[in-house]
Amino acid sequence: MSNLNKLDFTTLEVSGRNYLKWVQDVKLYFTAKSLKATIEELIDNEPANEAKKATAMIFIQRHIxxxxxxxxxxxxxxxxxxxALADHFNHQKDIHLLxxxxxxxxxxxxxxxxxxxYNSEVCRI
Incomplete structure (x- = not known):
């Protein structure tokens, strides 16, 4: 029962502060689980099946x-x-770059x- 609540990585914060890291984690996880087609544009016009879409939605909702x-x-x-999440949080790149x-x-x-x-500060930037 405790495995049901175990997350694969940190959740997306409300502020979106960790959005860039979260997106990277989700994409890697979806690639490993063959779910990446559910969130990206269709390649070869091959739509993802409903079971994969449901799995992807459950996974994303568990991690926000x-x-x-x-x-x-x-x-x-x-x-x-x-x-929709990208539209809401993708401005983080601009903020962090500035x-x-x-x-x-x-x-x-x-x-x-x-x-x-000095080296610590350089790495932090």
Whole structure:
């Protein structure tokens, strides 16, 4: 019974802060489970069967918090749901890129007491 509640990776936060990592995890998992066709454009006009679509929807809904679930409750197709989440959260790339550029421009070796501190900050950016 405890395996039913076990998640394969972290859930998508309401704020979308971990959206980029979450998308990568879902895509890798779906590739491994042969479910990637349920969220991507059709290749060779071969639609995914209903069982795979249902499995994908269950999986996605298990790995997001309740607020986005209720917001997109009417969605039954995993591809439509995936695109709606992307439309809502995909701005994270722009935000993180601007923050990283700002941090990188303000980075100065002389501001750190040791090389390890400097290297840590470079890796964080």
């Amino acid at each position: 918090y309740d607020a986005p679930q209720t917001e997109y409750l009417p969605e039954e197709d995993p591809r439509t749901f995936w695109l 923050e990283a550029r700002h941090d990188w421009q303000r980075l100065c070796f002389q501001d750190f007491k040791s090389l390890n501190e």
